[in-house]
Amino acid sequence: MYNKKMHHLGSVRSVIRELFEFGKKRALEVGADKVYDFSLGNPSVPAPECVNQAIKELVNEMPSTALHGYTSAQGDLNVRKAIAEYINERFATKLGADSIYMTVGAAASLCITLRALSDGQDEFVTVAPFFPEYTVFTEATGATLKVVPMKKDDFQVDLVEFEKAITPKTKGIILNSPNNPSGVVYTKETIIGVTTILGNKQKEYGHPIYLISDEPYRELVYGNVEVPYLMNYYDNTIVCYSYSKSLSLPGERIGYIALSDKLQDERDIYACVCGAGRALGYVCAPSLMQRVVEKCLRATPDIGEYKKNRDLIYGALTEMGYTCINPDGAFYLFVKALEDDANAFCDRAKQLGLLIVPGDTFGAPGFCRISYCVSYDMIKRSLPAFKELMESYK
Ligand code: PLP
Numbered sequence: 001m002y003n004k005k006m007h008h009l010g011s012v013r014s015v016i017r018e019l020f021e022f023g024k025k026r027a028l029e030v031g032a033d034k035v036y037d038f039s040l041g042n043p044s045v046p047a048p049e050c051v052n053q054a055i056k057e058l059v060n061e062m063p064s065t066a067l068h069g070y071t072s073a074q075g076d077l078n079v080r081k082a083i084a085e086y087i088n089e090r091f092a093t094k095l096g097a098d099s100i101y102m103t104v105g106a107a108a109s110l111c112i113t114l115r116a117l118s119d120g121q122d123e124f125v126t127v128a129p130f131f132p133e134y135t136v137f138t139e140a141t142g143a144t145l146k147v148v149p150m151k152k153d154d155f156q157v158d159l160v161e162f163e164k165a166i167t168p169k170t171k172g173i174i175l176n177s178p179n180n181p182s183g184v185v186y187t188k189e190t191i192i193g194v195t196t197i198l199g200n201k202q203k204e205y206g207h208p209i210y211l212i213s214d215e216p217y218r219e220l221v222y223g224n225v226e227v228p229y230l231m232n233y234y235d236n237t238i239v240c241y242s243y244s245k246s247l248s249l250p251g252e253r254i255g256y257i258a259l260s261d262k263l264q265d266e267r268d269i270y271a272c273v274c275g276a277g278r279a280l281g282y283v284c285a286p287s288l289m290q291r292v293v294e295k296c297l298r299a300t301p302d303i304g305e306y307k308k309n310r311d312l313i314y315g316a317l318t319e320m321g322y323t324c325i326n327p328d329g330a331f332y333l334f335v336k337a338l339e340d341d342a343n344a345f346c347d348r349a350k351q352l353g354l355l356i357v358p359g360d361t362f363g364a365p366g367f368c369r370i371s372y373c374v375s376y377d378m379i380k381r382s383l384p385a386f387k388e389l390m391e392s393y394k
Pocket residue numbers: 041104105106107108131176180214216242243244245250255
């Protein structure tokens with residue numbers, strides 16, 4: 001026999017992928033100009049020029065065997081050193097090269113971290129709305145994922161519900177800010193609230209509760225909004241970072257895990273991270289990409305493009321009467337559906353060529369996600385369809 005759970009994961013596509021595939025098929029039937037695909041979070045702005053430049057330099061300057069060979073399992077020493085120094089400079093931390101473990105993106109950072117921490121049987125807690133793959137990643141370790149219900153007015157963390165969710169079985173918390181799917185950045189007050197609760201619970205239960213900060217959207221913020229660096233608020237923090245969105249490199253698979261230097265049992269946890277990376281068969285993160293990110297530590301994509309898109313879609317939809325928060329980060333707009341059943345609402349939108357994702361997938365029934373990492377022109381062309389959708393409910 002085979003593994004039924006894996007068979008299920010491999011046969012049932014995610015709602016998001018399903019919509020994306022539908023969009024491609026529909027475009028062939030009715031024409032690409034009549035399909036408005038807001039389903040995927042695939043960056044729409046090109047990688048910064050620094051990335052292309054770095055690839056060219058590396059290919060021309062480094063011996064091929066070194067450039068394309070295995071690196072240390074935890075990542076090239078100079079790359080890890082450079083990343084640690086950059087984090088220290090930005091966030092006044094005291095990380096060293098051995099605080100960093102290079103990975104193939106945030107998904108791997110999370111899978112490795114969860115595997116490193118979990119003995120099976122444990123509980124991890126996250127806050128709705130949340131990235132649906134957290135359930136897959138957590139359950140793959142034998143642990144369970146508990147979801148704190150969302151705070152519908154502002155999508156910050158409901159601290160009363162959060163506190164209720166923490167039990168003696170809680171091994172860790174997964175927080176994601178800027179958030180997919182809401183685009184919300186958790187405020188300093190939220191972070192202080194969350195970390196105070198965790199600190200008290202650790203004392204009460206007599207064991208560490210790890211805070212896993214999933215940060216692929218850290219660099220995608222609009223205006224002067226601060227994204228608190230969780231290591232500065234809570235010692236038992238592990239950062240799962242990725243360059244997928246910050247350098248528009250999702251297909252190249254590169255990211256890292258950073259352990260706070262104040263983490264309880266820090267050396268043991270680092271050994272567990274190395275062990276989990278080994279057990280999961282990652283061997284090492286792509287050598288060329290490790291060197292590319294080292295050369296592009298300070299580069300960001302053209303945030304202006306995303307901001308233009310956000311301003312256009314947020315302005316137009318709220319003017320039509322849709323309800324949503326103006327997101328401070330990431331490239332998602334989280335809109336209240338015009339009926340209780342967001343699936344029915346998204347189905348009706350689909351008839352008009354609008355591919356948007358029902359919030360149920362994110363633990364947020366009654367809402368839907370619009371990914372605005374698309375062309376400005378497509379957003380403009382889609383507005384009459386959004387208007388027609390609104391009219392159809394009147
Ligand atoms: N975490 C969140 C919140 C995401 O939105 C994504 C991707 O969209 C990931 C993790 C996975 O990112 P990566 O492509 O770096 O594995």
